[in-house]
Amino acid sequence: MANSIEVLNHAADNIRILAASAVEKAKSGHPGGAMGGADFINVLYSEYLKYDPKNPSWEGRDRFFLDPGHMAPMLYSQLCLIGKFSLEELAQLRQWGSPTTGHPEFEIARGIENTSGPLGQGHVFAIGAAIAAKFLAVHTGNPTFSKETIYAYISDGGVQEEISHSGARIAGTLGLDNLIMFYDSNDIQLSTETKEVMAEDTATKYRALGWEVFEIVGNDAAQIRTALDKALKVEGKPTLIIGKCIMGKGALKADGTSYEANCKTHGAPLGGDAFINTIKNLGGDPENPFQIFDDVKELYANRAKELEAICAERYAEEKAWADANPEKAAAQAEWFSGKAPKIDWSKCVQKDNDATRSASAACLSVLAEQVPNMICASADLSNSDKTDGFLKKTHAFTKGDFSGAFFQAGVAELTMACCCIGMALHGGVIPACGTFFVFSDYMKPAVRMAALMELPVKFIWTHDAFRVGEDGPTHEPVEQEAQIRLMEKLHNHSGKPSVLVLRPADALETTEAWALAMENMATPTALILSRQNIQNLPAGNDYSQAAKGGYIVAGSDENPDVILVATGSEVSTLVAGAELLRKDGKKVRIVSVPSEGLFRQQPKEYQQSVLPQGVKKFGLTAGLPVNLLGLVPEAEGSIWGLESFGFSAPYKVLDEKLGYTAENVYAQVNKLFA
Numbered sequence: 001m002a003n004s005i006e007v008l009n010h011a012a013d014n015i016r017i018l019a020a021s022a023v024e025k026a027k028s029g030h031p032g033g034a035m036g037g038a039d040f041i042n043v044l045y046s047e048y049l050k051y052d053p054k055n056p057s058w059e060g061r062d063r064f065f066l067d068p069g070h071m072a073p074m075l076y077s078q079l080c081l082i083g084k085f086s087l088e089e090l091a092q093l094r095q096w097g098s099p100t101t102g103h104p105e106f107e108i109a110r111g112i113e114n115t116s117g118p119l120g121q122g123h124v125f126a127i128g129a130a131i132a133a134k135f136l137a138v139h140t141g142n143p144t145f146s147k148e149t150i151y152a153y154i155s156d157g158g159v160q161e162e163i164s165h166s167g168a169r170i171a172g173t174l175g176l177d178n179l180i181m182f183y184d185s186n187d188i189q190l191s192t193e194t195k196e197v198m199a200e201d202t203a204t205k206y207r208a209l210g211w212e213v214f215e216i217v218g219n220d221a222a223q224i225r226t227a228l229d230k231a232l233k234v235e236g237k238p239t240l241i242i243g244k245c246i247m248g249k250g251a252l253k254a255d256g257t258s259y260e261a262n263c264k265t266h267g268a269p270l271g272g273d274a275f276i277n278t279i280k281n282l283g284g285d286p287e288n289p290f291q292i293f294d295d296v297k298e299l300y301a302n303r304a305k306e307l308e309a310i311c312a313e314r315y316a317e318e319k320a321w322a323d324a325n326p327e328k329a330a331a332q333a334e335w336f337s338g339k340a341p342k343i344d345w346s347k348c349v350q351k352d353n354d355a356t357r358s359a360s361a362a363c364l365s366v367l368a369e370q371v372p373n374m375i376c377a378s379a380d381l382s383n384s385d386k387t388d389g390f391l392k393k394t395h396a397f398t399k400g401d402f403s404g405a406f407f408q409a410g411v412a413e414l415t416m417a418c419c420c421i422g423m424a425l426h427g428g429v430i431p432a433c434g435t436f437f438v439f440s441d442y443m444k445p446a447v448r449m450a451a452l453m454e455l456p457v458k459f460i461w462t463h464d465a466f467r468v469g470e471d472g473p474t475h476e477p478v479e480q481e482a483q484i485r486l487m488e489k490l491h492n493h494s495g496k497p498s499v500l501v502l503r504p505a506d507a508l509e510t511t512e513a514w515a516l517a518m519e520n521m522a523t524p525t526a527l528i529l530s531r532q533n534i535q536n537l538p539a540g541n542d543y544s545q546a547a548k549g550g551y552i553v554a555g556s557d558e559n560p561d562v563i564l565v566a567t568g569s570e571v572s573t574l575v576a577g578a579e580l581l582r583k584d585g586k587k588v589r590i591v592s593v594p595s596e597g598l599f600r601q602q603p604k605e606y607q608q609s610v611l612p613q614g615v616k617k618f619g620l621t622a623g624l625p626v627n628l629l630g631l632v633p634e635a636e637g638s639i640w641g642l643e644s645f646g647f648s649a650p651y652k653v654l655d656e657k658l659g660y661t662a663e664n665v666y667a668q669v670n671k672l673f674a
């Protein structure tokens with residue numbers, strides 16, 4: 001680290017010039033924060049971050065997680081200095097088809113470890129990644145994972161977001177000393193100075209949560225270096241480096257006066273003469289600002305050489321480990337391959353007429369035994385959401401002990417989800433997390449990010465309907481299924497439903513649903529499970545058909561007069577209703593649709609064969625009727641759903657009062673024939 005402070009400052013100015021110029025050219029974006037944070041990111045990349053320029057997906061690399069996605073120009077400019085983006089690409093910031101999107105989008109090959117934009121989530125992804133690294137260190141034994149450092153970058157907005165508290169609690173409680181977070185504390189945010197909304201002592205807060213905290217001048221390369229050196233030596237705690245940064249460092253207004261520490265530079269180009277003055281002030285050429293200075297090129301060329309030596313040493317260490325532990329090395333390769341694990345589901349024994357949450361526990365128990373790189377989490381509900389099926393076969397992480405595979409997140413659903421996302425981003429592990437379906441509301445922003453990044457996180461949501469009963473309407477999901485099913489309709493950039501949503505109809509269909517969830521490495525999966533016991537579907541049911549998303553349940557009649565359609569536990573209510581209808585001589589087909597998204601991906605002929613047009617249809621859902629509207633068109637029948645919040649009473653009473661009985665199915669279907 002013989003770099004002079006002078007060259008480091010020059011490189012940071014280079015980043016400032018590039019960031020401001022990209023925003024200027026795009027006529028939109030955020031220059032101020034990027035200019036303030038340039039010193040930190042430059043010191044990190046030129047002297048600390050360990051990665052292999054030739055092998056971006058090296059498992060043991062250090063990782064950099066950006067939280068404030070609006071600081072994309074800073075990240076892209078930095079990544080230009082290390083050759084991950086060209087200056088031409090930078091000059092195309094925010095344009096159609098350009099890789100320099102408005103906010104960074106996850107792409108390991110480009111050096112972008114996470115998509116960021118919704119403030120607060122990015123740094124919690126880092127916390128999840130740090131947990132994954134700790135897990136892998138123990139579960140593979142590969143020494144490389146103990147050497148990995150996860151760096152996070154947070155700003156005022158991220159610190160203000162509620163999630164930061166829970167993230168910090170978890171990182172502190174688990175003693176994640178492989179995590180170093182830089183806080184770009186520039187006293188400015190989008191619309192005000194931070195002091196108008198934030199009077200806290202952030203350093204004291206983080207110390208109280210179990211962190212080591214260093215406070216520095218965030219634009220001083222020497223202080224950044226010293227803080228990073230100290231942070232790397234901290235044991236048993238995560239570290240927060242609070243850097244007092246200057247928003248828009250080096251910026252000048254059109255009249256040549258300072259444009260620093262000004263909210264206006266948060267989210268708009270510097271503009272005209274202010275831009276020209278700023279670029280000149282930073283030593284750039286306003287006519288031709290997209291350049292990398294020669295000494296900066298040399299700085300990063302030297303770093304590339306250092307990295308070559310660092311990686312050679314690490315690879316040699318990894319090879320020695322792999323030679324001594326060929327089976328573990330093969331397992332590690334498999335874990336990072338992105339392939340679905342092989343599972344022997346014949347080992348999964350289901351009880352008849354069980355609740356699907358308990359059936360899920362049986363599946364999780366098998367997964368705990370057969371998928372050694374799976375991590376299961378719960379937000380303090382493991383005995384209710386039945387993730388304890390997994391927990392009973394392992395133990396929870398504690399500070400200094402990551403030999404188990406269960407992550408007790410505490411009551412923090414969004415944080416739990418973001419940690420699981422971070423684990424998936426790290427790679428090498430398969431995360432799953434559980435809570436009550438009604439509290440999926442607390443997780444939606446993370447589910448959306450997992451969907452956008454196409455990460456195979458498994459969301460386990462139990463207590464799926466008003467049949468939670470006695471707990472009353474606060475705990476009874478009604479509109480939640482409609483919300484999550486929207487994510488099935490929303491396609492990801494690979495053209496697939498962005499989330500696979502499965503609501504199995506009984507215990508055995510739950511095994512199928514879990515098998516589909518584990519095979520799905522391309523998107524997140526949501527499993528929606530019942531609290532109450534459910535009568536098994538009729539004998540002889542071919543559960544393997546659940547893989548088609550919707551199928552005809554055993555015992556259905558040929559050439560039906562009416563087709564009854566449902567997901568989850570309502571299917572068994574339809575089966576009971578069908579008995580009554582058959583007594584009148586009606587021929588009835590029952591269709592279980594655990595996933596409409598999957599069903600709509602089947603050949604049209606298959607869809608037609610299951611739900612032929614022109615045959616009367618009746619749908620039953622414990623959620624909003626819209627859940628089944630795509631399957632039961634208005635012109636062909638009717639849907640019985642819940643159109644209000646639920647009520648507090650034993651669930652069997654609610655079934656009666658709300659019409660979820662065989663008798664009501666009979667009555668409603670007969671109306672179609674009236």
Ligand SMILES: Cc1ncc(C[n+]2csc(CCOP(=O)(O)OP(=O)(O)O)c2C)c(N)n1
Pocket residue numbers: 032033034068070117118119120155156157158186188189190191247266
């Ligand atoms: C969850 C969320 N809420 C709101 C926004 C919109 N937003 C983007 S940046 C910002 C202010 C951020 O201030 P700070 O983090 O201090 O960044 P700086 O202005 O210093 O660059 C806001 C409100 C967002 N991106 N995410």
Ligand SMILES: [Mg+2]
Pocket residue numbers: 155156157184185186187188189
């Ligand atoms: Mg700020």
